Amino acid sequence: MKKLYLFIIALALAGFVSAQDCSDLFISEYVEGWNNNKALEIYNPTPNIITFTDTYRLIRWSNGSTTSDSDIQYVLPLVGDIQPYQAFVIIQDTNFPGQDTMVWAGLRAKADYLAPADYNAGTQGCRVVFWNGDDAISIQKLSGTTWTDLDIFAEIGVRPLNWQGLTTPAGAWTDTPPYWRGEGAYLTQNQSLIRKSNIKQGIDRVAMNTYGNTTTGGFPDSFNAFVEYDSMPANFFDSLGFHTCDCKSLSINNRQNPDLIQIFPNPVTGNQVTIHAVEPVKSVELYNMLGQRIYVMHLIANTREVVIDVTEDMRNSILIVQVKTRNNLVSIQKIVVR
Numbered sequence: 340m341k342k343l344y345l346f347i348i349a350l351a352l353a354g355f356v357s358a359q360d361c362s363d364l365f366i367s368e369y370v371e372g373w374n375n376n377k378a379l380e381i382y383n384p385t386p387n388i389i390t391f392t393d394t395y396r397l398i399r400w401s402n403g404s405t406t407s408d409s410d411i412q413y414v415l416p417l418v419g420d421i422q423p424y425q426a427f428v429i430i431q432d433t434n435f436p437g438q439d440t441m442v443w444a445g446l447r448a449k450a451d452y453l454a455p456a457d458y459n460a461g462t463q464g465c466r467v468v469f470w471n472g473d474d475a476i477s478i479q480k481l482s483g484t485t486w487t488d489l490d491i492f493a494e495i496g497v498r499p500l501n502w503q504g505l506t507t508p509a510g511a512w513t514d515t516p517p518y519w520r521g522e523g524a525y526l527t528q529n530q531s532l533i534r535k536s537n538i539k540q541g542i543d544r545v546a547m548n549t550y551g552n553t554t555t556g557g558f559p560d561s562f563n564a565f566v567e568y569d570s571m572p573a574n575f576f577d578s579l580g581f582h583t584c585d586c587k588s589l590s591i592n593n594r595q596n597p598d599l600i601q602i603f604p605n606p607v608t609g610n611q612v613t614i615h616a617v618e619p620v621k622s623v624e625l626y627n628m629l630g631q632r633i634y635v636m637h638l639i640a641n642t643r644e645v646v647i648d649v650t651e652d653m654r655n656s657i658l659i660v661q662v663k664t665r666n667n668l669v670s671i672q673k674i675v676v677r
């Protein structure tokens with residue numbers, strides 16, 4: 340009997356486990372550009388590889404929908420995995436002339452995952468990545484047999500209006516309270532929104548339901564994007580593929596895959612430092628001990644050797660070097676710069 344009792348307590352506690360900082364995936368960037376130039380970036384704020392397959396999915400809640408009607412709720416099962424402290428970029432693969440307006444090549448090049456191109460695939464595929472400003476998005480996670488919202492962008496069940504107070508053409512969430520009435524500047528249409536670096540977890544249903552209490556003084560149904568996001572103009576794709584987050588600095592002392600790269604000289608005394616990697620390199624980032632990124636280089640060619648010019652702000656400090664290879668291995672090491 341006692342065992343059963345303890346089991347029931349454990350089950351009850353499991354039901355009330357709330358999200359903790361730096362413990363699971365969240366949305367790190369939302370892109371709603373011209374035509375079909377749309378993207379979503381997901382960030383892994385943990386020191387562990389997270390596998391999407393059979394556990395995570397992306398939902399578009401179209402035009403204020405709260406239902407799971409297959410014509411309205413668009414579902415994209417996520418596949419593959421995401422490395423520690425890395426970002427994962429999803430775009431739609433409308434790449435066939437004549438089918439729909441093609442995604443610009445510059446955006447397409449940023450994709451880690453292309454939502455399947457068949458526009459007629461119904462509730463899955465590219466129609467999930469098809470927001471136009473008045474839709475909500477969520478990342479859901481499966482635990483047991485239940486899907487729960489890990490992070491919600493905008494507000495499920497609310498369709499913001501356009502500047503005329505109508506729903507056609509599509510409106511957007513704005514910078515002016517109560518944010519859904521189409522007054523002020525649009526923030527979720529023809530904009531890129533980047534999650535602020537101090538955000539360490541997603542918005543779940545509980546947090547979403549407090550929007551009205553915390554951001555608008557009691558006015559219900561309001562998503563104020565500026566609470567958690569910074570905005571950039573339409574078709575800004577430069578920050579897709581990486582994310583700066585305070586979760587990162589917590590793990591900065593952990594070396595990872597040290598054999599993947601060689602750094603010389605270390606300590607650095609001259610004007611250059613060379614990184615030689617076993618695998619072709621995709622990106623190199625440098626962080627200071629505050630966790631602030633002070634350098635980033637993305638490589639297109641198949642190169643294993645990267646030379647970094649030492650700048651004044653790197654001098655007399657210990658820096659963290661993070662190298663990501665084209666096959667998505669990550670090496671994190673320290674260097675001393677004199």
Ligand SMILES: [Ca+2]
Pocket residue numbers: 371372373374471528529
């Ligand atoms: Ca647009």
Ligand SMILES: [Ca+2]
Pocket residue numbers: 401402470471472473474509
């Ligand atoms: Ca819409």
Ligand SMILES: [Ca+2]
Pocket residue numbers: 367368380426533578579580581582
């Ligand atoms: Ca980003």
